[in-house]
Amino acid sequence: xxxxxxxxxxxxxxxxxxxxxxxxxxxxxxxxxxxxxxxxxxxxxxxxxxxxxxxxxxxxxxxxxxxxxxxxxxxxxxxxxxxxxxxxxxxxxxxxxxxxxxxxxxxxxxxxxxxxxxxxxxxxxxxxxxxxxxxxxxxxxxxxxxxxxxxxxxxxxxxxxxxxxxxxxxxxxxxxxxxxxxxxxxxxxxxxxxxxxxxxxxxxxxxxxxxxxxxxxxxxxxxxxxxxxxxx
Amino acid sequence: xxxxxxxxxxxxxxxxxxxxxxxxxxxxxxxxxxxxxxxxxxxxxxxxxxxxxxxxxxxxxxxxxxxxxxxxxxxxxxxxxxxxxxxxxxxxxxxxxxxxxxxxxxxxxxxxxxxxxxxxxxxxxxxxxxxxxxxxxxxxxxxxxxxxxxxxxxxxxxxxxxxxxxxxxxxxxxxxxxxxxxxxxxxxxxxxxxxxxxxxxxxxxxxxxxxxxxxxxxxxxxxxxxxxxxxx
DNA sequence: AACGCAGCTTGACCAAAGTCAAATTTCGCG
DNA sequence: CGCGAAATTTGACTTTGGTCAAGCTGCGTT
Numbered sequence: 001x002x003x004x005x006x007x008x009x010x011x012x013x014x015x016x017x018x019x020x021x022x023x024x025x026x027x028x029x030x031x032x033x034x035x036x037x038x039x040x041x042x043x044x045x046x047x048x049x050x051x052x053x054x055x056x057x058x059x060x061x062x063x064x065x066x067x068x069x070x071x072x073x074x075x076x077x078x079x080x081x082x083x084x085x086x087x088x089x090x091x092x093x094x095x096x097x098x099x100x101x102x103x104x105x106x107x108x109x110x111x112x113x114x115x116x117x118x119x120x121x122x123x124x125x126x127x128x129x130x131x132x133x134x135x136x137x138x139x140x141x142x143x144x145x146x147x148x149x150x151x152x153x154x155x156x157x158x159x160x161x162x163x164x165x166x167x168x169x170x171x172x173x174x175x176x177x178x179x180x181x182x183x184x185x186x187x188x189x190x191x192x193x194x195x196x197x198x199x200x201x202x203x204x205x206x207x208x209x210x211x212x213x214x215x216x217x218x219x220x221x222x223x224x225x226x227x228x229x230x231x232x
Numbered sequence: 233x234x235x236x237x238x239x240x241x242x243x244x245x246x247x248x249x250x251x252x253x254x255x256x257x258x259x260x261x262x263x264x265x266x267x268x269x270x271x272x273x274x275x276x277x278x279x280x281x282x283x284x285x286x287x288x289x290x291x292x293x294x295x296x297x298x299x300x301x302x303x304x305x306x307x308x309x310x311x312x313x314x315x316x317x318x319x320x321x322x323x324x325x326x327x328x329x330x331x332x333x334x335x336x337x338x339x340x341x342x343x344x345x346x347x348x349x350x351x352x353x354x355x356x357x358x359x360x361x362x363x364x365x366x367x368x369x370x371x372x373x374x375x376x377x378x379x380x381x382x383x384x385x386x387x388x389x390x391x392x393x394x395x396x397x398x399x400x401x402x403x404x405x406x407x408x409x410x411x412x413x414x415x416x417x418x419x420x421x422x423x424x425x426x427x428x429x430x431x432x433x434x435x436x437x438x439x440x441x442x443x444x445x446x447x448x449x450x451x452x453x454x455x456x457x458x459x460x461x462x463x464x
Numbered sequence: 465a466a467c468g469c470a471g472c473t474t475g476a477c478c479a480a481a482g483t484c485a486a487a488t489t490t491c492g493c494g
Numbered sequence: 495c496g497c498g499a500a501a502t503t504t505g506a507c508t509t510t511g512g513t514c515a516a517g518c519t520g521c522g523t524t
Contacts, residue, residue: 045458063370065378065456072373084363093370093458116359120352127348127359131316134366138295138325141304141373145416146297149481176502184377186482191503206490224297226277226325381511408472418512423473438472438520 005032009105013078014053017121026115030107035098042096048085050106057102061094071181083129086112142227149185153193154221156183159228161211168214172207237264241337244285245310249353258347262339267330274328280317282338289334293326303413315361318344374459381417385425386453388415391460393443400446404439
């Protein structure tokens with residue numbers, strides 16, 4: 001790994017609190033790789049060879065079965081994935097693909113397991129990471145099981161608006177097909193759901209979204225801290 | 233806590249590897265409580281005051297929103313719950329109720345967090361526990377999003393049959409209303425789904441289930457290791 | 465044996481969401 | 495500027511699953 005990359009990678013929150021020599025030890029077998037958009041980084045059912053940590057970019061975790069496919073989560077810089085599979089030395093339960101060109105740190109699984117066993121700070125970081133991932137997944141399951149497609153879309157719009165500064169106007173960060181998968185619906189249904197939101201003054205123009213009556217939209221969406229708030 | 237209970241509690245896998253004096257320290261503020269069936273042990277949105285460890289019995293984790301309710305998981309002896317909320321000092325995302333009379337160890341949250349920070353073995357146990365819980369949740373999400381009601385029921389029957397000795401005959405462990413909630417469908421739909429399985433030689437007589445053509449049922453269910461196998 | 469209740473099943477109906485095909489729009493590229 | 499592929503929308507239809515109400519059944523009680 002190049003020295004400046006190494007510098008950057010050492011700063012990852014995952015390694016904070018660890019003995020620096022141990023970090024270097026862990027990173028000795030690791031490498032930083034660039035992936036173009038749409039490339040698959042890990043495939044369901046394969047043994048967990050590497051812990052993946054996103055340095056740059058965005059990665060979609062998804063699973064397929066029986067011809068159907070569903071997005072489980074979308075994660076960004078600083079987050080790691082397949083932590084659980086690496087720790088337990090099991091196969092991946094999900095596949096992963098880069099949504100945009102991404103740089104990912106790959107740490108060999110056995111080094112991670114050894115680090116976990118020997119370095120308490122790393123064990124705590126991993127536990128922390130797992131706790132976050134777990135809670136996000138619980139939220140996702142609730143979002144999925146307790147809401148209709150339309151409610152999911154409405155809430156997604158509200159959350160997105162907040163994340164981008166609560167201006168009531170923003171751009172979709174990816175194309176609608178992907179958004180539909182993310183929300184767990186067919187693209188046609190997304191299209192119709194947008195149409196169904198017109199009475200709530202949601203205007204769609206290509207990738208541009210305008211929310212002109214947020215109170216009405218909130219009333220429909222019925223947002224809930226234990227599903228939608230990232231900080232809860 | 234009574235001495236013999238203390239003895240039993242010390243053996244929990246969660247504490248294995250920990251310094252015994254530290255275990256006792258952790259348990260000083262803890263107590264073992266009996267709960268009758270159907271009692272609520274924790275409620276969504278409340279701050280996480282205790283780590284719960286099931287010593288005996290069975291607990292259902294569920295969430296409600298907007299009048300709807302859904303079971304997230306059902307867990308048994310040796311397993312802990314709300315680990316993530318305790319570690320991160322957040323509110324519960326799910327409620328919990330005893331399905332049968334249960335004994336549960338309650339460990340004050342701040343003691344757990346302190347133990348996590350100071351005792352590496354506990355940190356690893358908690359990480360381990362979280363990793364398992366995370367993977368189970370991923371499986372549950374896939375089960376939910378990638379399968380129809382009928383497929384979920386068929387797979388549940390197959391798994392249950394394996395767990396009870398693969399004899400092709402077993403009893404439902406709880407009533408059908410609960411099973412329906414567990415599978416994420418209305419009780420009426422469960423009833424119809426059972427009827428729809430008759431051509432696959434699934435016979436239902438009260439709580440007794442007979443599977444007379446397992447190959448046919450498997451073909452319909454299309455079981456998948458990364459959803460159904462507890463050991464994957 | 466009659467009663468009453470809870471759990472379960474059934475029928476009729478409705479609403480949500482998926483599917484398929486065709487029309488339309490968008491957009492990169494020559 | 496115009497072509498063609500891909501994305502998106504729309505229409506028509508099907509399937510799945512939920513809802514409501516009525517009936518059935520097993521079972522413990524009186």
